[in-house]
Amino acid sequence: MTGDDKPRAQLERERFERARSMRNYAIAGILLFLVALFFVMTVVRLGGHVAD
Amino acid sequence: MTALSEKQQSLTGADLNFASVGDYFQLLKPRVMSLVLFTGVAGLAIAPGHVHIATAFTALLCIAVGAGASGALNMAYDADIDALMSRTKGRPVPQGRLTAGDATAFGSTLAVGSITVMGLLVNYAAAALLAFTIGFYVFVYTMWLKRRTPQNIVIGGLAGALPPAIGWAAVTGSLAVPPLVLVAIIFLWTPPHFWALSLYRSEDYARAKVPMLPVVAGKSETRKQIVLYTVLLVAAGFAPVYLGFAGPVYLVANTAIGVWFLVQAIRVALETDAVREPQARRLFAVSILYLFALFAALLVEQAAGLSHLPSLVIG
Structure with missing residues (x-):
């Protein structure tokens, strides 16, 4: 079965799954970025006392 | 199978109305941001x-995200009128x-999130200013002024004018004359910028019953106000030089660009084609260029060490 033969509902569902997957990746990326940002800023704020 | 996925299984393709990451990005109004x-x-x-540099980056990130948040909340509240205007009907909510x-x-x-991160990682003064800016844009401009008065963008323009003050506060933890002068410049820039847009989009605003100046007071009065505000703007634009921080x-x-801006504003006042409004379109573009040039010049001078700050710090 080619892509053109797929029922519309199935195509829409695949698009939905793709969009949801992209959204999940985006949220995960943002969370990882925030973790990294807080880590870097903690180091910056502690400055030379980071090892204390 | 969860209840949610059962629900999705029962939906037809037409019912699956879902958004992409791009739609959420569009909510942030990236050009305004x-x-x-x-x-x-x-x-x-x-x-x-x-x-x-990490603190500066964090502050700028918070300013950008805060601006995006304001845009998203604006689009949520204004979905009904956005659907009536050709410029905005393609937005994700309408x-x-x-x-x-x-x-x-x-x-x-x-x-x-942006206010919290600003407060935790930069300082409370910058966070408070960011909170005020978002609140002013959403509650004062979007929910109160926009549908009630032709002075909507004049007063509401304060929200868009505050970012230089937030940037300054991120470094100093206080406010002072120089950032407030920059705020005043953007505040005076907003009316001619948006009234130029509203001149060639006046039918949109009339259809959506948004009381922009051309709809309420007419195009002739709007053109006069554009010239008046542009004169005030270009005059105020010299203040940073007078105060010594430019x-x-x-x-x-x-x-150079101020005079060009003023000439374009006068040409808008003399406009004869009230249907297509080519001069208003040009003024809209020149207004963006003017603000960009002014702030780019400040940055260039700062980088090259051509300007110095006098002792004007308040706090």
Whole structure:
């Protein structure tokens, strides 16, 4: 079965799954970025006392 | 199988109205965000003192996300009128790809997140200013003024004008005359910028019953007000030179592009084609260029060490 033969509902569902997957990746990326940002800023704020 | 996926299975393709990451990005009004960010950078750059590059980056990120949050909350509240205007009807909420609730949740999360991160990682003064800016844009401009008065963008323009003050506060933890002068410049820039747009989009605003100046007072009065505000703007544009925190590059930029801006404003006042409004379209573009040039000049001078700050710090 080619892509053109797929029922519309199935195509829409695949698009939905793709969009949801992209959204999940985006949220995960943002969370990882925030973790990294807080880590870097903690180091910056502690400055030379980071090892204390 | 969960209840949610059972529900999805029962839906037909037409019912699956879902949004992409791009739709959420569109909620942030990226073009507006870029100008807000640029003016915030200028506030941060001219501030006396030193901050770590990571702190500066965090402050700018919070300014950008806060601006995006304001845009998302604006789009959630204004979905009904956005659907009536050709310029905005393609936005995700009027198109039905996102609900107003989705946009509100997204915008609120970003607003609270950006203010919290600014407070925790930069300082409380910058966070308070960011909170005030978002609140002013959403509650005062969007929910109160926009549908009630032709002075909507004049008063509401304060929200868009504040980023240089936030940038300054991110470095100093206080406010002072120089960032407030930059705020005043953007505040005076907003009316001619938006009234130029509303001249050639007046039918849109009339259809949506948004009381923009051309709809309420007519195009002739709007043109006069544009000239008046442009004169005030270009005059105020010299204040940074007078106060000593801008130098020759800025002076040339404000003089050359300011005069060009004023000439374009006068040409709008003399406009004869009230249907297509070609001069208003040109003025809209020149207004963006003017603000960009002014703040770019400030940044260039700061980078080259051509300007210095007098002792005007208040706090």
